[in-house]
């Protein structure tokens with residue numbers, strides 16, 4: 001899996017943008033009343049908990065093929081809902097879920113030293129104010145818990161950061177920089193942006209819940 005991750009050349013990302021190739025995280029339009037949760041898996045080179053995208057200074061790298069699982073929570077009962085793997089952009093997304101309380105859990109990629117996970121923020125998917133009772137939850141190790149999502153709310157930028165290659169995976173090859181580069185972190189893939197635009201119409205300016 002390690003070689004599989006490293007084999008993804010940056011040029012693939014560039015070509016994908018030119019051709020608008022759909023990625024595994026491409027989703028259907030938002031269904032009214034449903035909610036969504038997503039984020040990125042990335043190498044947090046400066047260990048600050050912030051993913052620097054390719055349009056920022058010192059952009060960081062994303063990690064594909066990392067599993068993230070979604071659990072619903074009712075009372076003290078956790079129930080597995082679904083699992084996805086991050087795409088070539090390091091992007092993962094759970095779309096069109098029922099409103100409710102959720103937990104996101106990352107399966108730690110063994111090739112990387114665990115890093116800082118950063119809680120995301122919530123946006124309105126229908127242009128209306130986010131209902132009271134919404135909560136962006138809290139970050140715990142390889143997880144985000146206590147996310148409470150009323151209807152038509154999207155949670156994004158729930159990012160799992162890793163520190164870098166673990167001992168035993170940093171081969172001489174990679175030290176000499178002859179290994180293919182990881183994909184640079186990229187802003188929202190075009191396919192997802194189009195889905196959001198078609199679903200949201202004029203609500204391109206997303207509403208952030210303050211203090212949640």
Ligand SMILES: [Ca+2]
Pocket residue numbers: 044045046047048049050051052060
């Ligand atoms: Ca960073």
Ligand SMILES: [Ca+2]
Pocket residue numbers: 106108109114115142160161162
């Ligand atoms: Ca991790």
